[in-house]
Amino acid sequence: MASAQPAIRVNGVSHQFGEPGEARYVQALLDTSLDVTRGELLCLIGPSGCGKSTLLGIMGGLFAPTTGAVAVAGKPVRGPMPRDLAFVFQESALFPWNTVRENVMLGMTFQGVAKAERGARARRALEAVGLIDFAEHYPGQLSGGMRQRAALARALSLETDILLMDEPFGALDEQTRMVLGEDLSVLLSRSNKTIVFVTHSLGEAVFLADRVAVFSARPGTIKQIIVVDEPHPRKPSFMTAPKFHALRDQLYGLLHDEIRKAMSETTQPRRRYGQTGPAETDGERV
Amino acid sequence: MVTTGELRRLMRHPGFARLGVVILLVVAWEISARFFLDRDFISPPSTVLTSFGELFGTPGVPSALWLTLYEIAIGFALSAIIGAAIGLAVGLNRLAHQSFMPIILLLYGLPQITILPIFVLVFGIGAASKIAFGVSHGMFPIMIAVAAGVQKIEPVYFDSARSMGASRWHLLRYVIFPHMIPSFFTGLRLGMSGVLLGVLLAELYVSTAGIGYFTSIFTQNFDATKLIGLVSVLAAIAIALNEVVRRVELRYARWRD
Amino acid sequence: MNGDGRKNAPHRLSSRLVQVAFLAIVLLAWFLATTRWGVSRILLPNPVNVWHQLIDIVASGAFIPDLRITLGELAGAFAISMSLGVTIGYLISRSRYLIRVFEPLLAAIYAIPIILFLPLYVLLLGLGPASKIALGATISFFPIVLSTIAGFGYVDRRLVTAARSMGANNIQMFRYVLLPAALPVVLAGLRLGFTVALLSVIASETIASFAGLGHHIVDLAENMDTARMFAYIVFVIAIVAFLNAVVSTIEGRARW
Known part of the structure; x- marks a missing residue:
């Protein structure tokens, strides 16, 4: 580990939203350090609001941490790094006004990929996720699972070494998640990509990850890292293996107290990315 | 061929009953106007229908109707241009939005009818005042819809675009602009209602020219047939124009799914 | 950005x-x-003059007869549209079928600029308050009836089922389920109806009338008394804003 340069190095990162004393003040992350090794799949798991998605946004340069620094492939992160890493967000991140193909091409447009090359790369990416027959569909015409395949295709088409995935299967039903998880494991074994994957699901974390970073309740920091020593691509049979259950139970034990702690807190962070625009109110009012 | 089963299903369809209600109302109007009410004040629909030729033969009526259509068209176009321009300017800049949106909402909420005499004083009794009054009614809903359309964009769209290396121009061209389109068309529909209201108010107000001249002449002469005919034609124009923009909105007012 | x-x-x-x-x-x-x-002073009066005129209008009380007429017309119009709108709307809301027959019809008529009926009402009822009351009642009937249908016709099925399962009778159902569920929507419709009734009364006074606030503005315009007209417009806008604020407050109170 010490020999090779890490794909991503997170060094003493803390992040807060708002200022102390303000109603919206939240200390999301506290002094977090982490190395992501090349070619591994690292899962970030923790209770709601622990800052794991915030950390992912900071790794990708979507916004700057309050303190601390991140380096990707040795280069300090100062903004989005579309040549080095690609994001897969939750369901809503495909542009609903573009077809699947247009969505995939758009990322390449932003990066200035030559026009002639875009079509071929989009085709390859859509074939890799098995969506080539749905290229001319709009996101609204696809199932949730297909939409996430499309989002994955968009990220793959950028041909980056690193994928940052923020609860990509979070909005899907369990069966679809399992299938997509298997596909991702296959993809990983073929492509040698580095993947950081935020999830809520213990099973998903154990099934996918080479290492699982467990977060404490807010202010979040990494409590422990668990190694899952099982080669990719992983088979469904892994899910019934004793090793799987032992690891899952170990994770649950680590998380249980933190989840209780997080639930007893009253405030939820208003925005997950310190993003702009009016603060969204979550949940409905009666 | 219509089978009895299909016929029965047709009869049970609410649209069928709706049509029945409309026919019933027209028949009631016909009977009451024909047998019970003073013909100076109301005219049965059959007479109104058969007198359309006479109405359009009245010198000045066709040109007044054409002029009204022209005013609506110009007023609508100007409302769309002004509404979209100001809506974009206000929607894209946070400070401008916070500063001017309350002012725009306040102006939109004002009872504009009170300033109609000023419009006629300033722009005269011709088309200009009617177009201006139509624009003053039509531009605000478009403005507000466009500003809202560029405002309420899910942060994740910006995040994902930026993560893929989008520049500010890219965000405008590929995220903000397409996101705005449905709101713009919703605004156009509301704007059309506004323009119709504004133009017709001004037309009715100015009694020395255009539609208002004929409504007051027909009223003074107790020419109920022509008055009802003229009002019906204007109502038909309004319904048709509303329907056109509604259809266009249905076509564009959402992203495909 | x-x-x-x-x-x-x-x-x-x-x-x-x-x-x-x-x-x-x-x-x-x-x-x-x-x-x-x-x-030109005739097109745009001096703001200082306008201010003096505004003070004069308020101080002299010369607006009272016109205000009384406008408010009387408004009261008549709103009383008619409220009683008819709520009654008819409630009756329609009692049946899915009636809703499907009448709601699109009413919505379609509401989409027409109903101000077009004003010449017909003037012919039928003359230039006095009756035509204004009729127009105001017609225009404000639609938002009230439509919101009453929406309020009572689309009560969450689960609430009704839950109340039935607990043995509520028809009166209890109305008192504890339908009414509280529908009230906010109906009240919003009444507020909207009040506003459009007020505006259409003023509009019809502006277009064809002998008296009322709207007519007074036209009178001043025709006499080229622009400074006083501007002041009077400001005054009328203030009255409209005040009445709307009162109604919004009542709505807010009644809701809870």
């Missing part, structure tokens, strides 16, 4: 400043237009 959310508080202050500056510029331009730039 998208400022930083963290700078919210300073923004609020600067937007206030922009608003004040905007208002100041408008007033200054108005003043300069009438004093320096030579815009």
